[in-house]
Amino acid sequence: MKDAIVGSVFFGIILTVITFYIGDLLKRKLKHPLANPILISGMAVIGILVFFDIDFDTYNKGAKYIGFLLTPATVCLAIPLYEEIQHLKNNWLAIMSGIISGIISSAATVFVLSLVFKLGHQEYVTLLPKSITAAIGMDISKQLDGVVSITVAIIIITGLIGNIMGEFILEKFNIKHPIAKGVAYGASSHALGTSKAMEIGELEGAISGLSLAVSGILTVFAVSIFANLI
Structure with a gap:
């Protein structure tokens, strides 16, 4: 089950979006400078990858597509x-x-x-x-x-x-x-x-x-x- 979920190209995208959404909710609720969505999302993703022993390349297989939005966003x-x-x-x-x-x-x-x-x-x-x-x-x-x-x-x-x-x-x-x-x-x-x-x-x-x-x-x-x- 784990291999099927992690191996999906959508895994990295979904994980990134969910952790960022949680970070954004915490920011709105706590209203503290350290409650930064990017900081929270990054720490959460790193923690999940380490805890479940997931290779970064496996995560980045899907997450890299979010990076493609960087240039048009700029x-x-x-x-x-x-x-x-x-x-x-x-x-x-x-x-x-x-x-x-x-x-x-x-x-x-x-x-x-x-x-x-x-x-x-x-x-x-x-x-x-x-x-x-x-x-x-x-x-x-x-x-x-x-x-x-x-x-x-x-x-x-x-x-x-x-x-x-x-x-x-x-x-x-x-x-x-x-x-x-x-x-x-x-x-x-x-x-x-x-x-x-x-x-x-x-x-x-x-x-x-x-x-x-x-x-x-x-x-x-x-x-x-x-x-x-x-």
Whole structure:
């Protein structure tokens, strides 16, 4: 019975959807930053696979199809951006300055910490694309001969931290402007940060979506420079 269920191509999809749905219910009920649907779903899936001794490739046989939705979902972020296009025109210099600052600070942080912890070149380039969407980060890591699977894990962790801690950090630093919030979320924690920004407001979500896309493009150039430093 177990083999029949686990061997089905629908197993990974159903498990992912159910655990995420449970995580979303907990978030709505508990209203706590740590009650994050993605965090809860990920931990639940890992726990189930380990407990029932299910191979990841077996789970991913179906779950990988959910990943195909990542790129079109990212493209759909252009819709709220179009609706708030006037704010973009009026504040383009501040937005671009924030995005570029975020890219440089992200790469510089990885560079400094790599020196402190004496990481090799492969580990260093694996961590460089940590703050951009996985669709772009995976390709960058692969081209630089990084460890793609670790890059994906780091990107997810970065996004989760931004999603969970972003509001707290913005409040502590007294950052209240919606455009500043949007740039912070999009440039530092990609799609997961953008989803949180959309919960806060339409303008925050639109600017975060723009920051996500522009950061991904500009990071390709920034990483090509920083990659040669170690």
